Amino acid sequence: MVLFSLVASHRDVDLTTVAKLADGAVGLPGDMVEAGALTGAVALSTCNRLELYGEWDIDPDDASTVAESRRELVELLARRAGFTPGEVSDGVRLLIEEDAAKHLFTVVSGLESAVVGEREITGQVRRALIEAQRSGTASGELIRLFETAAQTAREVGTHTSLGERGRSIVSVALDLADDVTDGLWPERRALVFGTGAYAGATMAALRDRGCADIEVYSASGRADAFTANRGGTPVAADGLPEALRRCDVVIGCSGGSEPMAAEDLPSGPLTVVDLALSRDFDPAAADLPDVELITLESVKLAAPEETGESVAAAERIVDQATRRFRDRRSGRDMSAAIVALRQHTMGVLEKELEKIRKHHGCTGATEEVEFAMRRMVRSLLHEPTVRARQLAEEGRADDYLTGLEAVFGIEVPGAQEPTAEQDPTTAAHGTRPKRSREAGPAPSPAGAHRDPSAGSEPRLYPLPRAVG
Template identity: 30%
Template sequence: MAVWALGINHQTAPLDLRGRFAFALDQIAPTLQGLRQSFGSAGTQHSGVESAILSTCNRTEVYCAAEHAALDHTLQWLAQSGGISAQQLRPHAYLLQGDGAARHAFRVASGLDSMVLGEAQILGQMKTAVRAAEGAGALGSTLNQLFQRSFAVAKEVRTSTDIGAHSISMAAAAVRLAGQLFEDLGQIRVLFVGAGEMIELCATHFAARSPRQMVIANRTLERGEKLATRFDASVMRLAELPEHLHEFDAVISCTASTLPIIGLGAVERALKKRRHRPIFMVDLAVPRDIEPEVKQLADVYLYTVDDLATVVQTGQAQREAAVQQAEAIIDVGVQNFMHWMDQRDPAGGVVPLIQQLNSQADDWRAQEIARAKKLLAKGQDIDSVLEALSRGLTQKMLHGAMAELHAGDLDARTQAADTVSRLFLRSARGHRER
């Protein structure tokens, strides 16, 4: 069985390229279906591929398992889904297989591959991705083992090391940057665009600074109101945003829109109404929520997820020791997963041998039971029939071992004797050793 992973992230691909491959949660199931169908059309050797997709603001990763790896096909499929060629995508992508794919999954789950080293949000995002793959019928036993083991490793990393002790979240970084622009965050008006998990985190951090006003703008009022009640905030429809944009000193946006929802013209009109008082803007969405040209305006301070990278890396030195500990835990996890994979490998694993042994034992048992039934039918007493049944089973079980003990030269017989002793005389050996 082969396992492989293909992905792009904040370290390998720019924001706009990542935006081409961002999949909303409701897109995962049909996208996985399309991926698996593409494998089927590529040939029978790639049919029945297990697959899962992890898509966040910082990464899009495709995990697969099948009898034969198909990294090039996976790369071509992903490139096509983003509307570019495989040649354009390849320099920004990482392709991993075997223990490399397992190690990457474990590092991602543990927060070692995140923009915010040690952040815990990615673990929940991975679990959501696994549930989506399972719901789409794309998750088989191999990928399920890979992800369940990654979750277990992540849990051990978080409980056994200080990997997240000094982390600064994206939400906290946004507040820190706002504090550098505004003298008193308690006097500003903040607009949050969207009502998802990231906006909730940002609202939590800003609420701790007691701004003058907090407003949630969302496409549906119901979800916006649910979040607004937690922070004593107001709510507005997303369609009302352009006419009210000038009222806010800070705008934090993170929606699942595939196109920008705050354009250059809207921001220019807002600045004019504000008489060019500055606006602090954070675009945490991938693809972008705010047109990139907005950043060129003199009175706008616009930050994207990539711009926050230097801020969130504060405390890196304090975490180096924890990273080493985490990598050691991951090493053990990778070794255990690959051992599990080897055991299931028909070419070199023990599972086929176990199956053969069980099949042969069942045949012997069936033969002896049939023989015993015939003897009983002839009127023989039960004790003698049971004696014959047990003797027949014992002889069948020991026949191969006895033959090996009498075959070959002295070295072969000595080796056979040691093997037979270990297999059949365990209790006696244990007694002698004690």
Template identity: 35%
Template sequence: MSVLAVGVSHRTAPVALLERVSVSGDALVKLLHDVHRDACVAEALVVSTCNRVEVYADVDRFHGAVTAVTDMLSRHSGIPVEALAPHLYVHYEERAVHHLFSVASGLDSMVVGEGQILGQVRQALRLAQDQDTLGPTLNELAQHALRVGKRVHSDTGIDRAGASLVGVGLTLAERVLGPIAGRRALVVGAGSMSALSAATLARAGVSDIVIANRTYERGVRLAETVGGRAVALDDLTAELAAADIVISCTGAGNLVVTADMVAPRSDRPVFLLDLALPHDVDPAVRAVPGVTLVDLESMQDSGLGQDGEDGDGGRAAAIAAARRIVVEEVGGYLEAVRAARVTPTVIALRTKASEVMEAELGRLMSRVPEMDGRTREEVTQTIRRVVDKLLHEPTVRVKQLAASSSGDHYAEALRELFNLDPQVPEAIRRTSEIPGDAGIPGDTDGGNPR
């Protein structure tokens, strides 16, 4: 089996198309299961954010799986395949691993270095675990991606060099309003992005933060964390009239702020930041006097947060260091995977050697029944040491060779040379995937490196 990634993101598609492809809630669960049920797919994981929808799958047929996943994305989005396909990217095996590690590190984000994506990959992993669409391959890959993302952020400071989407939005807000400290802000929604928005506003010195949410109690909990207040969604129109900055990110799937809810501003402009996909705010509000609306598409066009956009040497150095870490981690991960593939064959060889040794010892003892116990023990230990020494070098060497891209050929050669039953390594591999399994007796040369 091999890892396949098929996706669409802000790098390959306009926001209008991303908005149609975006999936969440029940639709996300259905897409996950539809992919997992395909005959070419053994495991499935879907990463869906405001900037990307990516399907990761452990597959046995590349072309069949690509076609199947493309068809599913087309069906779920309602976009014909011929219109969707030009915006899709496909990564396979090593490139798929590199892409996921880059995504988790924030290197592929609209705002390079933002930290939200790490939590979003974690949510995708948890959903796939809860829905039972993961196996050992994607589970370990996603876990490793999270570790890479954490390492990149802790070792390079890329999250400090790269602002979040909210931070970039507030930079644009200051261009319209001037300094935002002391302003009044309205946050629509109470999810993770809303929490980030509220916290960012508070750090920026916004004095009055109002949380409007469909579930009032959740709004109250979020408001308490930033010293703000909560209102019911029914009060949204009145709060819009009083706010200087509005950030909306509900994920409702339909318009939450319409043009008739936003009053013209003759003396005091208002800045609206729509971080939802599909849109929360009706684009028609741009026609209302005194109103500035920035959404994901206009943020994408602004160029803020992209590689080298400001010529900041520290930022460029952090990004370069992050990329080096990703390359290093990809190499280490692939070496471990390749070594793990040969481990069942090594265990099968040692198991066969042990069975042959025990059989021959049994025959020897039956032919020399007068041998005393101490002598029996010495003979047994001597033969076991001889077998271990004979097997040590080839088994260590084959594990080292297995780390290369042609590692599977060495395991195959070992099976051929020692006439190992090809079904035995596969049975050992399946057994080693059982959580909590202690392994196969006789593997004295180390276990699965993964």
């Protein structure tokens, strides 16, 4: 299986397009896994990026297949988001295997954020994996990828000064609001739209600055439960106009389906901070007299730069994590290859030993012959086992796998951890293979579609046209 990431971020497309793509991607991982188009999928959607991580059953070295897979995935996402493929294709990147892993490690470390070094992204990546696990779309390899990303973020936080100043999108936005709003935070009234993670971070940031008068509005009616846990005063729908007139700063974190029209905002001095990816307020609000509008684009332009030394140190940690992840994947390939070679060789040995037992019976001579043959096979397997590890370390695992298929006709299954009964080290030590109960067919990936008449694993490519 091939790991990939399809990326649309603030670096390549405008935030309005990112927001629409994010809306189109709702439910996409589950649909694709259920249809058999992907073995696993995780969607990461934040205020400035949409990224779809998944596993494909394609050959990563076949450029035409990769290009066709990308085209179909972009086409599907564009259609669900209300775009034509041509409108978004140039702004969407497809990353494969090691590049996909490195990109996620870079993102979770805050190196790709609008505010470099911000730590909010770590929680967003964690929540993306949790959601995929709840919906049954997170494959084992994707879980390992995201867990390694979390570990990488911890290493960056521990061993570098990146993000030490606590800068985030919320903090930079509130700094901008402070510059254009009369008075000081302890004297100001704030109104927060939304009850999600960003709303929670905004509440905490406001309190840190001394703002105690905070009201919360939720179009979905969750303000009461939200404020019961986090403080603040809930605002009902019929009380929203009055709450807007009371506040000095209104902060949008909800990303509702329809932005508030400019004419619905009250007259008079008001600072509007719109942190919602799909906008909580009509951009025309910026044209109103006495209204200051701060958007994600404003935050991106105003974000302070981290020191080159901190960024370089974080990049080194990301590079190291990427190599470790790549080596682990190669190691799993080699473990599966060694197991396959061992099973093939031991199968031949057992057939020959069975012939000897039938011909000579269980005599002392038979036992001596069996001992000698097992010792010989053990010696023969030692060098291929050592070479497998060496080639994996050199990044030449494919050479070994190709050789096994060409010489012995052994096709190694997808990279999997060896079980206790398939420990490849037993080949080097010559332990007699354990006899296990006959196992049934391997279970399909979570949600994968299987044709009951096919009798084999479902084909996961190309993408079915019916999806979406």
